[in-house]
Amino acid sequence: MLKELREKRVALVKQIRAVYAREEQAGYEWKAEDKAEVEKLEAELTTLEERISRAEKSEEFESRLKNLRQTPADTNRRIGRDDFSVADTRSEREEDDLPTYRDRALALQAWFRGGNDLTNEQEAACQRMHFNPARRQINVRIENDGFLSDIANEYRERDARSAKREINRMARQRLLDEREARVMSSITGSSGGYAVPMSFLNRFEENLLAFSGMMQVADVITTESGSELPIPTVDDTSNEGEIVGESADTDGSTDPTLGQISMFAFKFSSKMLKMPFELLEDNAFNLAARTGGWLGMRLGRAMERKFTLGTGVKQPRGITLASTLGVTAASATAIDIDEVFDLEAALDDAYGMNARYMCHKNITNHLRKKKDGNGRYLWEPNVKAGEPDTINGKPVTYNTFMQSSVATATKTLLYGDLSKYLIRRAGVLRLKRLDERYAEKDQVAFIAFQRADGNLLDAGTAPVLHLLQA
Secondary structure (H helix, E strand, O other): OOOHHHHHHHHHHHHHHHHHHHHOOOOOOOHHHHHHHHHHHHHHHHHHHHHHHHHHHHHHHHHHHHHHHHOOHHHHHHHHHHHHOOOHHHHHHHHHOOOHHHHHHHHHHHHHOOOOOOHHHHHHHHHHOOOOOOOOOOOOOOOOOOOHHEEEEEEEHHOOOHHHHHHHHHHHHHHHHHHHHOOOOOHHHHHOHHHHHHHHHHHHHHHHHHHHHHHHOOEEEEEEOOEHHHEEEEEOOOOOOOOOOOOOOOOOOOOOEEEEEEOOEEEEOOOOOEEEEHHOOOOOHHHHHHHHHHHHHHHHHHHHHHHHHHHHOOOOOOOOHHOOEEOOOOOOOOOHHHHHHHHHHOOHHHHHOOOOEEOOOOHHHHOOOOOOOOEEOOEEOOOOHHHHHEEEEEEEEEOOOOOHHHHHHHHEEEEHHHHHHHEEEEEEEEEEOOOOOOHHOOOEEEEEEEEEEEEEOOOOOOEEEEEEOO
16 A cells, blocks of 8 residues: 555646646647646645555554564563563573563553552562652763764664664664663662663654654754753865975964853743543553654644744754755746756755754755756655655755745755754753643643754854745
């Protein structure tokens, strides 16, 4: 089914291009009927892309169910309930004093329930971990162990579906690696972090990336604290070496231009996530991973908005503000193909190797009919699974918070080395449980806080350019 939908998507794109091609015929006059036909086809394409997205999610869900059915019964019961990748045994627990994945998942379930009406397994897990499930807050330190960067790389090089499939494999391997090494340093035990299983962190980071195009392409670092962090910038583009004769003195040199930006730590909130008590006491529900995913989506959207549009005043400096004017379009309502070529030409060659586009997905509607001098379309859809859409052969990352329509005085396209945008995550991820706020509705609220900042590392060399509509 998914293959058929993808093929239909390509066919619709061809139909749209065929309608636009009528304009190129000598003496042909564009009619209202042509415009109506294009609008209808593009509406069908939008609906189809939504169906493809739903089909991808359905196929992923079916794949998970199939894996569960192929797992032995006892392990299957534990995976379906707690998302354990490897079954834990008593003998393994006796070998060392570190908590197992099962202990951590059960303890987190106990925390979600506020320490009330716990099962015998949950109580025993909390005792083994010396964890008080009645505490109101858990601090989780997300280390800069390279996993987030690895996830971002998958999103850069693949389409979203293929990236998610590979990320799931990486997450399972991460669980296995941690089990072998018995490493617990990625969480703050004294603050209750030992109760957070790796499945929570994996899903949190995966969904944080999935809903933040900026975090997919940016350089992300993690620091222990949120104190001001100075980042040096260097512009040495005006200097070059020289040829010197034997025993000859070298010419005087000019020092590079040094600069500095300061990274801070602005507090992002997931807003309250309310859950009925019936959901919390359902042990068949994979609460740890699901909650991590929900919080990751919420924080991802909030960060994406500020990393894209932030003013830099008591918030991150968004990439649209930090980018440099590359080309001013001749029209307020159209993007000419030569303007796209000029935008690429305006970028310093030093950034061309890693350059890519970023725009709202709707902007591609204005690029679908554009052709270069060889008749090649400027925008190409990802016909093959695993390949991203491209603009003039360069990969494009879609950003929900960028300008969605071509209008006066708007920045519709970004082009450049987007990895020069630096994102700093600071401190711990704080999880709080609010027991009393919605008690009359028999609900418990959860909320997460994460501090972060973002800015473009630009020492005057303009690593990211934008196209400005007149």
